[in-house]
Amino acid sequence: MVSMSGLHALTSEMHAGFLTLAFACIIVVVAAQIVVRLRNWLPKWMTNLAIRVRGYAEAAGYVGALLGVIGLLLSAYTGMYAWPQDVLLESSIIRNKILLTAFSTILWSGAVFIRVRFGRGLWTCPAMAVVYVGLASAGYSLLAIAGCLGSRLARDESLLDWIYAFIGLDVEKEFALDPSVAAAIAIGSALAFLVSLFVAKRYDLFSIKLGPQTCQKFFRWDEPRIVELTHKMD
Ligand code: HEM
Numbered sequence: 001m002v003s004m005s006g007l008h009a010l011t012s013e014m015h016a017g018f019l020t021l022a023f024a025c026i027i028v029v030v031a032a033q034i035v036v037r038l039r040n041w042l043p044k045w046m047t048n049l050a051i052r053v054r055g056y057a058e059a060a061g062y063v064g065a066l067l068g069v070i071g072l073l074l075s076a077y078t079g080m081y082a083w084p085q086d087v088l089l090e091s092s093i094i095r096n097k098i099l100l101t102a103f104s105t106i107l108w109s110g111a112v113f114i115r116v117r118f119g120r121g122l123w124t125c126p127a128m129a130v131v132y133v134g135l136a137s138a139g140y141s142l143l144a145i146a147g148c149l150g151s152r153l154a155r156d157e158s159l160l161d162w163i164y165a166f167i168g169l170d171v172e173k174e175f176a177l178d179p180s181v182a183a184a185i186a187i188g189s190a191l192a193f194l195v196s197l198f199v200a201k202r203y204d205l206f207s208i209k210l211g212p213q214t215c216q217k218f219f220r221w222d223e224p225r226i227v228e229l230t231h232k233m234d
Pocket residue numbers: 005006008009012016072075076077078079080082083088094097098101143144146147148149150151153154
């Protein structure tokens with residue numbers, strides 16, 4: 001019978017693989033979009049390569065992020081049952097892992113929500129693309145720390161130890177905010193959420209579409225569509 005900690009090792013490898021694919025593909029799309037946008041100043045082979053690659057990378061990034069979020073939820077479940085509850089929550093490393101997993105899941109879910117809601121058209125709007133890439137980058141950074149805390153637990157060492165030492169971060173000490181700071185952040189985010197809901201309703205932003213008919217006209221960033229690799233470029 002496989003133990004829950006064994007299953008946790010499996011699910012964490014799985015979600016880490018999906019989200020690494022997602023993050024790498026999103027960065028490839030960013031680079032390809034910039035190359036295509038600067039096509040008049042760059043060699044043709046580079047633009048053609050970017051046009052051929054970006055559509056596949058964009059789609060793989062989307063699927064990887066979707067499966068990665070599902071995998072993260074699975075890992076949170078297997079992690080919560082990897083050790084007896086009373087022992088689990090005694091460890092400050094585990095409490096930090098739970099916090100980092102929660103934040104990473106929220107950030108990646110935000111990125112998936114934007115991709116589902118606005119589709120590939122999000123890449124025609126620089127502001128929305130920055131938010132999408134920012135959420136994925138922040139989500140991936142926190143995930144990497146959570147994963148390394150797992151390696152600390154299992155092998156008492158991790159790949160990121162030199163970074164923690166360099167920035168003076170003690171990952172064995174609980175990541176906790178001063179209660180008043182935490183309360184201020186919670187109230188501030190709730191207010192920001194309510195104001196953005198009001199503005200979205202006031203300017204009918206809920207029905208907005210991003211794509212060739214809207215953002216692309218102004219910013220001239222086109223959609224990263226899939227182009228057959230054998231397609232003859234002009
Ligand atoms: C709610 C969130 C989580 C909890 C409660 C949790 C809990 C645990 C526990 C108790 C262990 C030790 C298992 C053992 O003794 O073999 C562990 C190991 C580990 N965890 Fe997590 N974890 C969580 C999330 C994550 C995430 C998000 C990742 C990856 C990014 C991750 C990656 C790992 C790894 C790589 C190990 C070492 C596995 C091994 O080599 O045996 N965990 N985790």
